[in-house]
Amino acid sequence: MSVLVVGLSHRSAPIDLLERVVLDAEGARGLATRLRAGEHVEEVLVLSTCNRLEVVVEAATFHGALEQIGVALGEISGLGAEELATHLFVHFDDRAVCHLFELACGLDSMAVGESQVLGQLRDALARAQRYGHLGPSLNPLVQQALRVGKRAHAETAIDDVSRSLVTLGLDRARSVLGELGGARTVVLGAGAMSGLAVATLVREGVTDLVVVNRTPERAARLAAQHGMRSAGWSELAEEVASADLVLTCTGAVGHVLDAATLARGRAGTGRDEQPVVLLDLALPRDVAAEAAELPGVHLWGLAELQQEASGASAEDAPDAEAGPVRAVRELVTSEVASHLTERHTARLGPTLAALRSSAARVVDAEMARLDQRLPHLPEDERAEVRHTVRRVVDKLLHTPTTRVKQLQAGREPADYAHALRELFDLDSREVATVSTPPLGVADSVSEITGEVGRR
Incomplete structure (x- = not known):
């Protein structure tokens, strides 16, 4: 038996395709349960984030497990086997171990070196442990990957290189609104990405911020952590209509904000010509694309941020490879060698x-x-x-x-x-x-x- 990683990410597939395969926690659990019940998969972990869906398995047989995963992903995405295959990446055995370590360190992220993936991988591990999907192979391997990721952030300057999706989005917002300290800001959602967004906005000096979520208790808890206020889902349109900056990542299926609702709200507050920045970090998208056609509305989603992150990485690659990124790659190489020896x-x-x-x-x-x-x-x-x-x-x-x-x-x-x-x-x-x-x-x-x- 050997470790096999199969998946799609921003490196292998366009954002509109990733939208079709994104899974919430319950969906990830369902996929793992289905794969674990097959004869070719002994252990399984599913990692689903805003820019990747990866399946990590201990495979009894390589081809059998690969086919099993491919069929499941095809059904989720609605793609045929041939079309799906053009976007899938496959890592096996030693290369799979290396990929997991690089992933935990943020080297495979849209924004190189970001640390959010560590929390996402930790959540995926906890879920797999809770439902009995892991065993003596993947459980210690993923835990070691998390340790390697922690070492990368503690022992190198990779945090100086990393620019999270939130940070990239706020750079875009600054180009329209100027300094963000005085911006009236709305954050839709109360999950991990929203929590990161609120913390980043507070560090940027934002003082007028409201968290809106379908579950009022979660919104209130997140807002209270940073001394901000929260609002119920029924107040969403009103809050957004008077905002300068809206950052959304709800994980909902379907749009939570359409062009008509936004237009009516802005007109009602007399802000129909005022600039507003919408940062949509959700998969599937929270904001309808037509909203970008409204006067004064600047809408950026993951596709645009991905393009910017990729461009920045290409431009900065020589310096990055000579510094923190190179140090992290050396750490990963050493840790992979140690793991393979053991x-x-x-x-x-x-x-x-x-x-x-x-x-x-x-x-x-x-x-x-x-x-x-x-x-x-x-x-x-x-x-x-x-x-x-x-x-x-x-x-x-x-x-x-x-x-x-x-x-x-x-x-x-x-x-x-x-x-x-x-x-x-x-x-x-x-x-x-x-x-x-x-x-x-x-x-x-x-x-x-x-x-x-x-x-």
Whole structure:
């Protein structure tokens, strides 16, 4: 079994396609449950954000799992297999591990180095753990990815490079409104992105801000954290009509703000000619595209921000790669190498346990022959002979098993487990089922293999 990552993101698909596959928490859970029930997927985690949908699985079979995921994504998006395939990315095994680590560090984000993805990945992990979709492979792998992401932000200057979607949007808003401190601001939604938006706006000096959400309690809680006010969903049109800046990310299906509602509200407040900036960070879009045709309305969504982020990344790439981004890539390379070394070494565990089991059977057989030849041998002497034979076996096996672990952990490890099975004529079926060493050699196996039996 191996790790497989399949998905779509802003790097592989246009925004209008991503809109068709975006999933809320319940949708992500449903997709994971469906895939986990298939015969080709052992473990699964689904990450759905405003600019990506990724499925991470421990695959029993590569092609079977890939087909299973492709069919599910095709049904969600309504795309045929051929059209969908042109936008999917697939990472397998070592490359999948590297991708997860880069993702957690923000290197694969629309705004390079942003830290929001860490929280999104953490939420996806918690959801997968809660519903029993993870096991001994993906659970530690994703947790390690989160640790790598934290290290990237703590040990490098990647935060100086990162510009979140909110920050990019506010730059656009400044080009229309000037400094934002005095802007009357409305934030629609109370989720993670909205929370980031409110915190960023407060840091920008905004003092007149209202949070509007379908669930009043959530809006009130978010607003109270920053000393701002909240409003109910029924007040949305009124609040937006008098706003200078509206930032929306509700996760709703369908538009929450259309051109007609906006036009009526602005006319009623006498602001139909005044400039207003609408930053739509939702997938699907919260604001109807026709709103941009109204006088004074400046509407920017993820597609426009993606274009700007991509352009800035291309322009700044040489300096970025020479500084924080390069440092993070080096960190990722080191962490991936460490993970692969541990994984390669762990794969030896069942074979080494089977080898010890085989040796124990030889000892038992020889002691049985001794019992037949010397039936009157005193019990204390018999125990001493057994102990001596076991010590000889342990000493003979210690050096080759220790050395094979060192070789397996090399830069380009060969299949030393296979070599051991061939040299000692080990039964592959026994290797697959061994989880703990036999009695009498437990200490030796623990000393040599460490984590035997956990995988």
